[in-house]
Amino acid sequence: MPQQIRKVDMGEAPMTIALVIEFSNLFQRYYSNAWFQTLQLSWGFAESLKPEDYIAIVAYDMRPEILCDFTTDRMKVREGLDRLKIAAFSEANMFDAITDTADRMSSIEGRKAILLIATGVDTFSRLTYDQTRKKLQEAGVPIYSIGLMQIERAMYDQYMSGPQRMTFLQADNELRTFAKETGGAAYFPKFPGEYPSIFQALHQSLRNQYVLTYQPSNTKHDGAFRKIKVELVNPATNEPLPVKDEKGKPIKYQIVAKSGYKAPREVE
Numbered sequence: 001m002p003q004q005i006r007k008v009d010m011g012e013a014p015m016t017i018a019l020v021i022e023f024s025n026l027f028q029r030y031y032s033n034a035w036f037q038t039l040q041l042s043w044g045f046a047e048s049l050k051p052e053d054y055i056a057i058v059a060y061d062m063r064p065e066i067l068c069d070f071t072t073d074r075m076k077v078r079e080g081l082d083r084l085k086i087a088a089f090s091e092a093n094m095f096d097a098i099t100d101t102a103d104r105m106s107s108i109e110g111r112k113a114i115l116l117i118a119t120g121v122d123t124f125s126r127l128t129y130d131q132t133r134k135k136l137q138e139a140g141v142p143i144y145s146i147g148l149m150q151i152e153r154a155m156y157d158q159y160m161s162g163p164q165r166m167t168f169l170q171a172d173n174e175l176r177t178f179a180k181e182t183g184g185a186a187y188f189p190k191f192p193g194e195y196p197s198i199f200q201a202l203h204q205s206l207r208n209q210y211v212l213t214y215q216p217s218n219t220k221h222d223g224a225f226r227k228i229k230v231e232l233v234n235p236a237t238n239e240p241l242p243v244k245d246e247k248g249k250p251i252k253y254q255i256v257a258k259s260g261y262k263a264p265r266e267v268e
Contacts, residue, residue, distance in 0.1 A: 004215070005213070014050070014052040014053050014054070014110065014111070015049070015050075015053045015054070015110075015111045015112065015113065015206055016053070016054045016055075016070060016105070016108050016110065016111065016112040016113075017049070017053065017054070017055045017056070017112070017113055017114070017115055017206075018055075018056045018058055018070075018101050018104075018105060018113075018114045018115070019042055019045065019046070019055060019056065019057050019058065019115050019117065020058045020059075020060065020064070020097055020098060020101050020114055020115070020116045020117070020118070021038065021042060021057070021058070021059045021060070021084070021117050021118070022038075022059075022060060022061075022092050022094065022117065022118035022119055022148070023059040023060060023061055023084055023087050024060075024061040024087050024089060024090055024091060024092040024123075025061065025086075025087040025088065025089055025090045038117055038148060039081060039084065040192060040195070041117055041146060041195060042057070042081055042117060043077075043078065043081055044195055044199065045115060045199055045202070046074060046077045046078075046081075047074070048199045048203065051072060052072060053072065054070040054071060054072055055068075055070065055071065055072075055077055056068055056069050056070045056071070057077060057080040057081060058097065058101055059083075059084060060092070060093060060094065060096075060097035061087050061088060061089040061090075061091055061092060061093070062088075062089040062091040062093055062124070063093065063096065063097070064096065064097040064100050064101065067080035067081070067083050067084070068080030068081075090123075091123045091124045092118070092119070092121055092122060092123045093122060093123060093124055093125040093126075094116075094118055094120065094121070094122040094125065095122050095125035095126075095127045095128070095129065095131075095132040096125045096126055096127055098114065098116060098132065098136065098143070098178070099127060099132055099135040099136065099139075101114055101141075102114060102135065102136055102139035102141045102143075103135070103139060105139070105141045106138075106139040106140060106141060111206065112141055112142075113141065113142045113143070113144055113184065113206055114141055114142070114143050114144065114184075115144045115145070115146070115202070116143060116144070116145040116146070116175070116178070117145075117146045117148065118145065118146075118147070118148060118175070119147065119148045119149050119168070119171055120145070120147055120168075120170075120171030120172055120174050120175040121167060121168070121171045122171075122174075129174065132178075133177065133178070133181060136178055136181065136182050137181055137182065139182075140182075141182065142179075142182045142183045142184040142206075143178045143179050143182045143184040144179060144184040144185055144186070144187075144202055144205070144206075145175040145176075145178065145179055145184070145185075145186045145187070146186075146187050146188075146189065146198065147171070147172055147175050147186065147187065147188040147189075149168075150188050150189060150190045151190045151191065153168055154190065172186075172188065184205075185201070185202075185205055187201070
């Protein structure tokens with residue numbers, strides 16, 4: 001059912017970003033080149049932030065570890081990344097790490113997001129995939145992900161078994177799903193030369209956001225998940241609104257928005 005928009009806000013503002021990095025022994029052992037790219041990605045993104053932006057570093061294997069809590073001091077960020085030398089475990093419990101971080105950030109005001117740099121493979125998390133999706137939807141923190149090992153997978157594809165290929169394809173799908181359902185985006189670079197354009201796209205998505213405020217027509221406090229669909233429509237015709245550039249040529253656009261929210265529950 002269409003909802004009446006009360007207010008629309010737009011503009012740049014400082015951001016609060018949690019950089020969540022997969023750091024498992026298995027990952028380092030077999031993909032040393034990809035691990036070097038991970039550090040390049042992490043520090044490259046941190047350097048691209050504005051001085052007033054806050055960033056935290058969280059690494060995970062069997063469990064998440066905060067290497068650097070939210071700070072504007074880039075030297076502390078660098079020191080946190082420098083701690084990533086030798087992983088202790090071969091597990092990569094991504095579901096637990098990403099939900100734990102989202103829970104911590106759910107009460108933070110203003111623009112916020114999680115940048116997940118990972119293969120997307122989860123080995124032994126306490127939470128299931130479906131439980132993770134539900135928790136991320138409820139937390140309300142956009143997830144942006146960068147999928148690792150894309151070039152390595154292409155190089156060794158002929159040597160992989162069917163189950164191995166399926167594991168990686170499922171991992172990519174999970175990263176896409178988390179991003180889509182929280183209003184973020186997923187990227188799968190094959191070469192370091194793609195990083196600058198990814199950083200630019202991330203900044204555009206994170207900073208230039210519209211905030212739509214409305215009072216839902218469904219006023220029940222039942223704790224149910226309410227789906228949201230955002231569309232640009234012409235109010236006169238109720239049809240999709242075409243967007244054109246200065247020369248009158250159509251512009252192809254994509255709306256990125258969270259998939260919904262959890263309604264408050266009546267306290268008895």
